[in-house]
Amino acid sequence: MTGSQPLKYKAEPADRLLVEPLDAITLIYQRRSGITHMVAEPVPEILTAMGSDVLDANAVAIRLASQFELNDAEAIHIVAARLEEMAALGLVERVHA
Amino acid sequence: MHEFRVQVGPAAFRIGSAWKRPLDQLAELYRDYPVPEVPDYSVRLKAVSFWRRFIRPSVAINGDYMLPDAAPLPLVQGLLAAEMAMNLQMALGWRRHLLLHASAVEKNGRAVIMTGASGSGKSTLAAMLGCRGWRLMGDEFVLLDPVTGELAPFPRLISLKNEAIGAMQAMALDGRFGPLMTGTPKGNIRHLVPARDAIRSMAEPAQPALLLFPSFGFEPAVREISLSEVFMRLTQASTNYVALGERGFTTLTRFIKTVPARAIDYRDGQEAEALVDRLWSELA
Numbered sequence: 436m437t438g439s440q441p442l443k444y445k446a447e448p449a450d451r452l453l454v455e456p457l458d459a460i461t462l463i464y465q466r467r468s469g470i471t472h473m474v475a476e477p478v479p480e481i482l483t484a485m486g487s488d489v490l491d492a493n494a495v496a497i498r499l500a501s502q503f504e505l506n507d508a509e510a511i512h513i514v515a516a517r518l519e520e521m522a523a524l525g526l527v528e529r530v531h532a
Numbered sequence: 533m534h535e536f537r538v539q540v541g542p543a544a545f546r547i548g549s550a551w552k553r554p555l556d557q558l559a560e561l562y563r564d565y566p567v568p569e570v571p572d573y574s575v576r577l578k579a580v581s582f583w584r585r586f587i588r589p590s591v592a593i594n595g596d597y598m599l600p601d602a603a604p605l606p607l608v609q610g611l612l613a614a615e616m617a618m619n620l621q622m623a624l625g626w627r628r629h630l631l632l633h634a635s636a637v638e639k640n641g642r643a644v645i646m647t648g649a650s651g652s653g654k655s656t657l658a659a660m661l662g663c664r665g666w667r668l669m670g671d672e673f674v675l676l677d678p679v680t681g682e683l684a685p686f687p688r689l690i691s692l693k694n695e696a697i698g699a700m701q702a703m704a705l706d707g708r709f710g711p712l713m714t715g716t717p718k719g720n721i722r723h724l725v726p727a728r729d730a731i732r733s734m735a736e737p738a739q740p741a742l743l744l745f746p747s748f749g750f751e752p753a754v755r756e757i758s759l760s761e762v763f764m765r766l767t768q769a770s771t772n773y774v775a776l777g778e779r780g781f782t783t784l785t786r787f788i789k790t791v792p793a794r795a796i797d798y799r800d801g802q803e804a805e806a807l808v809d810r811l812w813s814e815l816a
Contacts, residue, residue: 453778453781453782455781455785455789457758457759457760457763457788457789458758458759458760459758459760460759460760460763462763462781462785464778464781466778469774469777469778471767471781473760473763473764
């Protein structure tokens with residue numbers, strides 16, 4: 436994080452992923468790395484909500500809140516943690532201003 | 533160097549050997565199989581060293597694909613060395629299909645696939661069903677076509693281990709067994725030649741219709757398995773899922789989403805056959 440600017444993220448473009456929902460688990464095949472990720476809610480929902488925009492955790496949480504019943508304060512915390520995990524997997528990229 | 537060639541399903545092998553005897557055994561056991569002109573793989577059975585060709589002869593496996601630390605086998609197990617080498621070429625080199633470490637049998641163009649750890653009985657079950665009205669498609673590898681989603685047969689010799697040898701000797705014809713090899717790394721092993729119709733129709737694919745995860749040695753039971761667990765188990769059972777990349781992913785996900793799967797427990801062949809028949813009529 437730089438200064439007071441919140442960290443922003445960009446999702447891997449949808450055409451570079453193959454997404455197969457199974458049950459509680461969704462498979463995401465990443466064309467760039469050839470890796471299959473097994474992920475649970477809310478990871479697929481975060482990717483869909485982000486689209487091709489560059490967003491911080493707060494903005495992603497607001498978009499998710501419009502689809503799901505979420506407590507705002509808790510949602511930001513959860514989304515921020517998931518975004519960092521997704522960045523480690525390469526499913527989203529940290530965007531530095 | 534002596535040479536033997538054999539076509540098993542879509543794969544053609546050339547096996548060279550410093551000794552004639554293992555190749556004579558292969559030629560006898562693979563007598564009903566076609567002989568290919570151009571092999572996909574070359575396998576060589578070589579002496580560990582020059583002198584070991586004559587003194588306590590010991591077979592080292594050599595081929596297009598190798599495991600660097602594979603232990604050599606005594607010459608009396610040369611047939612086993614050849615079979616292991618052929619498996620290794622498939623496991624490490626085959627790219628035309630998604631490979632699953634599993635057995636399969638077919639009826640009316642539709643197949644039951646059985647997969648599980650070593651000792652689960654998948655090989656014996658397939659051999660047994662192959663003597664009871666099903667066509668054996670393979671006891672070691674199931675080959676899934678990435679384009680059509682169909683199974684390609686790979687009916688190589690059935691490798692019977694320990695108790696399975698006696699069970700199958702009571703069921704299959706005398707002339708279709710190889711020599712009994714004792715004290716191998718997997719215990720006693722005896723090969724069984726698949727039924728003639730399984731060899732004759734080894735170019736005919738089948739539609740996968742039922743996936744079973746058998747476990748030997750438990751009270752008979754049937755359990756449902758979640759799709760994600762099926763996916764995880766099958767990626768572990770596949771030797772080339774990662775190597776196939778996107779084709780592996782699309783082939784495997786299509787398979788698990790269209791083929792019903794169950795885990796079955798059984799204590800003997802009769803129980804297993806009854807469970808397979810029941811699930812076949814209910815689900816397939």
